[in-house]
């Protein structure tokens with residue numbers, strides 16, 4: 001309950017901060033984008049991970065203003081990097097189902113892009129399979145509008161949810177993100193059958209595919225051999241503050 005009260009104030013107290021995790025093209029060894037990952041720098045408890053407070057934010061509805069803040073900050077940051085002459089990478093922002101259930105999501109995204117002067121092609125929005133399962137007319141309409149604007153949509157943690165494969169080909173999405181649990185078990189378990197299948201599925205549907213949670217060179221090499229060259233994970237980099245991204249990748 002205390003945490004809940006604190007979360008109300010976190011936004012105005014500037015306690016929320018975005019870390020960025022690089023997404024690497026392992027074929028070229030170039031950075032392709034970053035994922036924006038929220039952290040809460042609590043005045044008493046220090047850095048709090050999102051799995052501790054996103055559920056609270058969702059229950060209280062605070063995820064809506066917080067999510068909008070993340071979107072705006074991430075776009076602002078990316079535009080600043082582009083302006084400084086950094087490579088024209090993209091940014092991926094996680095959206096909660098609640099944000100999708102607001103009927104002004106499209107207007108918010110459009111506005112943020114206009115405000116930050118960021119070209120839509122550099123923004124990717126990550127959706128969960130939950131959202132796809134719910135697949136109401138409203139969410140599908142919003143997805144179609146966003147895609148029409150030029151924003152890329154990705155399905156996050158792909159393979160862990162209950163969405164049916166039949167839906168996939170009709171959804172306005174551009175990318176599948178292979179869940180890290182499959183990548184982590186890939187070389188010790190039958191999970192390789194799963195990663196291989198997702199990669200082939202993506203190719204056949206002409207979708208981009210990115211593997212998450214890549215922690216070892218063996219995993220990266222294996223994925224590349226399977227024709228998945230986009231990767232994200234501790235093998236390349238942990239999520240970092242924007243300044244560290246700048247130092248490590250753009251200098």
Ligand code: G
Nearest residue numbers: 036037038049050051054067070094095096
């Ligand atoms: O960053 P981490 O390392 O701890 O992320 C944990 C979970 O929190 C992930 O499922 C991630 O998608 C989610 N998450 C991180 N940042 C955001 C955000 O800005 N909005 C939403 N809705 N989820 C986020």
Ligand code: G
Nearest residue numbers: 094156157212213214215232233234235239
């Ligand atoms: O659910 P989502 O995919 O948005 O969140 C990504 C989560 O995975 C974040 O919590 C991020 O910190 C975490 N993460 C990123 N790379 C790795 C990795 O290589 N290994 C593990 N275990 N977690 C990772």
Ligand code: MN
Nearest residue numbers: 035094126156
């Ligand atoms: Mn994600």
Ligand code: NA
Nearest residue numbers: 156157179212
């Ligand atoms: Na994920």
